Amino acid sequence: MSRKIALITGAGSGIGRACAEALAIAGFDLVLAGRKLEPLQACAVAVSSLGAEVLVRSTDVADPESVAALFAEIEQQFGRLDLLFNNAGTGAPPLPIDELPVQQWLRVLDANLTGSFLCAQQAFKLMKKQQPGGGRIINNGSISATSPRPNSAPYTATKHAITGLTKSLSLDGRAHNIACGQIDIGNALTEMTAVMARGVPQADGSIAPEPTMDVEDVARAVVFMAQLSLASNVQFMTVMATAMPLIGRG
Numbered sequence: 001m002s003r004k005i006a007l008i009t010g011a012g013s014g015i016g017r018a019c020a021e022a023l024a025i026a027g028f029d030l031v032l033a034g035r036k037l038e039p040l041q042a043c044a045v046a047v048s049s050l051g052a053e054v055l056v057r058s059t060d061v062a063d064p065e066s067v068a069a070l071f072a073e074i075e076q077q078f079g080r081l082d083l084l085f086n087n088a089g090t091g092a093p094p095l096p097i098d099e100l101p102v103q104q105w106l107r108v109l110d111a112n113l114t115g116s117f118l119c120a121q122q123a124f125k126l127m128k129k130q131q132p133g134g135g136r137i138i139n140n141g142s143i144s145a146t147s148p149r150p151n152s153a154p155y156t157a158t159k160h161a162i163t164g165l166t167k168s169l170s171l172d173g174r175a176h177n178i179a180c181g182q183i184d185i186g187n188a189l190t191e192m193t194a195v196m197a198r199g200v201p202q203a204d205g206s207i208a209p210e211p212t213m214d215v216e217d218v219a220r221a222v223v224f225m226a227q228l229s230l231a232s233n234v235q236f237m238t239v240m241a242t243a244m245p246l247i248g249r250g
Contacts, residue, residue: 003053005078006226007031007070009061009119010088012039014190015140015218017046019085022219024052026227031074031081033059034088061088061115071122080130083226084123086116087140089158094151094201105154112158113165120169120180127178134177134230138222139166143186143238143246150201163236170235179233181225186240188215202245213241 006023010016011032017039020030024047032040032047037058044054055077060066074081089112092104120137127135141162148156162182169180187196189212199207218239225234240246 003027003029004082005029005031005074005080006083006085007033007074007081007119007123008085008087009033009059009115012036012043014192015185015188015215016085016087017043018190018215018219019087019222020047021050022216022223023083023226024050026223028083028226029053029078031055031057031070031078033057033061033070035060061119062110064118067115067118067122071126075126080135081123081126082135084119084135084137085140085222085226086119086137086162088112088115089140089142091152092154094149096151097153100153108154108158112155113161116162116165120165124169124173124176124178128176135179136226136228136230136233137169137173137178137180138225139169139180139182141166141182141184141236143184143240145182145184147246150203150205166236170233177230179228179230181234182236183218183221183225183234184236184238184240185218186238186246187212187244188218188239188241189213190215208245210245211241211243213239 006028008016011020012034030052034040040056044056057070059070092108139162142159144156145159145163166182196210199209221239
């Protein structure tokens with residue numbers, strides 16, 4: 001096949017949509033997955049205009065049956081998968097840990113960690129049996145995979161866990177020509193991060209605005225990782241707003 005197949009979770013907006021459009025320009029056909037169908041369909045119109053064949057599927061990545069149905073449809077329509085971008089995720093309200101409802105913890109754990117595991121599990125199954133075999137998985141780790149923000153225990157814990165998942169997938173994928181890397185993103189300007197211009201909590205307890213970066217820079221980084229031969233892998237990449245306070249945070 002001349003065009004490779006990429007699956008993006010959380011593809012309807014923000015980083016997911018920017019990466020979908022960039023991958024379409026780079027010559028990938030796209031599978032767009034997410035919970036809300038309307039933004040996925042809008043993204044599909046955009047990437048179709050760029051020449052990509054598109055499959056749209058409303059998917060709950062935390063639900064094993066929903067994920068299995070997604071991959072069954074991918075196999076039926078395309079016969080293979082070359083790239084999984086595990087991008088779907090959510091956060092919890094910034095509450096002190098002793099005030100955080102357990103249900104919020106479990107919701108973040110399911111979406112960010114279990115969802116990435118379930119999609120990677122199905123990707124391994126398909127990539128191991130397809131011909132030619134192999135493929136690539138890119139996990140969205142976030143800079144919270146190394147440094148927390150105040151009152152972010154659920155999100156930070158899941159993103160630290162994504163780093164362990166990335167390492168395990170990278171190791172276990174070697175025998176099957178499956179590469180796995182992680183991109184840690186800091187302050188990409190999307191609908192979700194627009195609040196940073198007004199001010200967000202800092203480690204010293206203050207509220208301060210933070211610089212952001214163009215989400216297209218993230219998309220270009222993902223495309224770079226995606227286009228490597230399977231003999232090469234970006235194990236970890238950090239892409240962040242140059243002047244954000246991560247370096248020296250705390």
